[in-house]
Amino acid sequence: MPIRAYKHKHNINNGKIQIIKEILKEYRKTAKGIAKKQWHIFFKEGSFDKNYKVKEIKSKLSERYKQTCQYQVVSILNSYISNRQNDFVEIVYNSNLNEDIKFILLTINKTKSWFNEKLKEAKLKDKKGKEIKKLPIEKHHYKLARKIIKQTFKRNRFPSFKHISMQLDQKVVKIEKRKEEKAKEFDWWVKLSTLEKGKPIYLPVYKNSYFEEKEGKQLNFVQINEKEDNIEIVFFKEIPKETNYIPKxxxxxxxxxxxxxxxxxxxxxxxxxxxxxxxxxxxxxxxxxxxxxxxxxxxxxxxxxxxxxxxxxxxxxxxxxxxxxxxxxxxxxxxxxxxxxxxxxxxxxxxxxxxxxxxxxxxxxxxxxxxxxxxxxxxxxxNPAYTSQVCSNCKYVDKRNRKTQEQFECLMCGKKINADVNSSRNIGTRSSSSMLRYKRRTVLRMLIRAYLSDAKHYAYNSRAREVILSNKYFIGYYEPLKITSKEKS
Ligand SMILES: [Zn+2]
Known part of the structure; x- marks a missing residue:
């Protein structure tokens, strides 16, 4: 279910704002300390640990606060790592390494085993899950994988926690609706734990009618951030689906x-x-x-x-x-x-x-x-790259496939189809892949590799090989084709 964030106006007095700013300062400092520890764990174990014992982290924050902070830090670090995983794929695809090494490196990357060396084999499976190929992963493969991932780290600084907001859950924050007879003015009270044990503060928050009207379940989760001299309060709602919708x-x-x-x-x-x-x-x-x-x-x-x-x-x-x-x-x-x-x-x-x-x-x-x-x-x-040049029937990619703006005619299989409809079909088959962030040239290489790896397309057909050999996209991929031609003749 989608979660939406809504800013709320408030009437928090200056004294409380100062207290919150003190918490925020300590929170950010703590986040930095937690991140340092988490990186240490990452390079040793290969992954972060959101349940790491926070007792060892020095901070004025309570244990509950520290744990909340740690969840937030680990989620930021995980999204950083998943971006670097994508960078890794691009580097490997655009390298001159041989196909087996590429496959091993991509397997290490996919399973995030750069540092823990847990995996001993890379297994290639077909669509039905049947094993096609099995390659042993050796020490030097891990060494190379680490070199590549570290290269991506160098190009992209580690996340900084200097300016993060506090994303607080019920461990340290509680949202209370005003009681009918009391406090006429305010609609919500946010009870927030502070740096002093047993001394929470209550923050008066106005209702946001858009938020009230929106159907859904309010979450016991508050985001607090600095905004110039003031602070910003954000509530969250989980928006439900229309339950009687039945897809056709x-x-x-x-x-x-x-x-x-x-x-x-x-x-x-x-x-x-x-x-x-x-x-x-x-x-x-x-x-x-x-x-x-x-x-x-x-x-x-x-x-x-x-x-x-x-x-x-x-x-x-x-x-x-x-x-x-x-x-x-x-x-x-x-x-x-x-x-x-x-x-x-x-x-x-x-x-x-x-x-x-x-x-x-x-x-x-x-x-x-x-x-x-x-x-x-x-x-x-x-990713829209090359969807207009790939044949939706046989997957052959060629600029010349697109005869005119309206007409698509595949040079390989001869399929004739409306060019936009052809593109829409390619878009459909791309849906499950994670290519979204890749550059155009990476997408092209993936398409060529996928096409050539299925040898039935061209291996026993000399006309097909001629077509490929005259396609400039396939430059650099010609060698195996030429060998096949010689072997046949
Ligand atoms: Zn085709």
Whole structure:
């Protein structure tokens, strides 16, 4: 269930603010000490320990506070490590190491065993879980893995705890609703433990009507942060799903198309008038701009220009919402897979393309977020790199596959399909992978490797080998192919 954060206004007096600032100062100092200890554990054991005995950490904070702090520190450290895991994958994919070593290194990375050397074998399994390959992991593999992960550490500083907020759970904080007869003014009292044992302070907090109205379960969890001279109080709510929603389709994938606004993997196109209309608007605005420029008037000074821009935004927003609602109604999916930011159309001005990729994408994300919260639909964003050049039928990647903006024709298997529909299908198959953060070239290498590792695509077909050998993406991957050709002849 999604958790949402809501800022709350308060009326905490200066004396209490000073007490809170003292706690925050000590909290940050303690976090730094805990992090130091946690890194020590990490380099020895290979992972952090959120239940490490906090007694050994020197601090003015109570044991309960220290434990709360430790949870927060470990979660920050874990997210740092998972980012470095991604960096590791990129380095390995873009290296000249041989395939077996790459596979071993990626296995060490995936299981986070850089430092503990627990794993003795790297096992490659196929989709059904059947073991295909087994390679022994040796000392020098671990040594290399550590060298790589340490390199990523060097490029990205360890998290600092100098400015963190306090994320406090019920060990040290309690939210109390005002009693009917008492304290008319305030709606909430936050009972907060302080540095002095047995001397909590009570913080008066106003209600936030948006928060009150939002359906869901309030969590006994408060975030407190410094904000200039004041402090900021944040409450949390767990938003429930609409329980009577029954999906009709399992998963749909959507491509943000070039000819129509959205292409769905089923082959249907939606919002066919969208770009026509935008092009029309775009021309009027660009003409007006040129005209204004001739007269030496800045566009922002023109009422007509501003009005046109407002209308354009309104149109984009309404169309996106209308069409996404329609798609949702037709398919009623359990999951929607969509590419992350790839909103551009060669026929529109750079200005409008910018507006689309910022404003348009924001509207799409908002709408999908709403589906997620209301109906519990899973929304997955995937890396858009090369989705328009890969064949959704045989997975062959080639720039020449895209005949025109509308037509896709695979040079390898000959599949002919609407180009946007082809992209949407590729987006769908990418949904389960974790490629989101990777650079374009890394994605390309992964696609090529995946294609070549399935030898049935080309091994016994000389025409297929010719096609690959003339594809510049495959430069550097030619050697095994050439050997195969010689062996055959
Ligand atoms: Zn194909």
């Amino acid at each position: 389709t399992n998963k749909i994938s959507i491509d943000i198309g070039l000819k129509s606004l959205f292409a769905v993997n089923t082959g249907h196109l939606y919002g066919k008038q969208f770009y026509k209309f935008l092009k029309h608007y775009d021309r009027i605005i660009t003409d007006l701009q040129a005209n204004l420029q001739k007269q030496g008037i800045k566009p922002k000074q023109s009422k007509r220009y501003k009005e046109l821009n407002r209308k354009l935004r309104e149109y984009i927003k309404n169309e996106i919402n209308r069409i996404l609602n329609r798609i949702f109604k037709i398919y009623q999916p359990k999951e929607i897979v969509v590419e992350n930011l790839n909103f551009q159309n060669g026929e529109l001005s750079p200005q409008l393309n910018r507006l689309l990729s910022r404003f348009g994408m924001k509207i799409i994300k908002q709408k999908l977020k709403e589906f997620e919260e209301r109906f519990g639909i899973k929304i997955t964003y995937v």
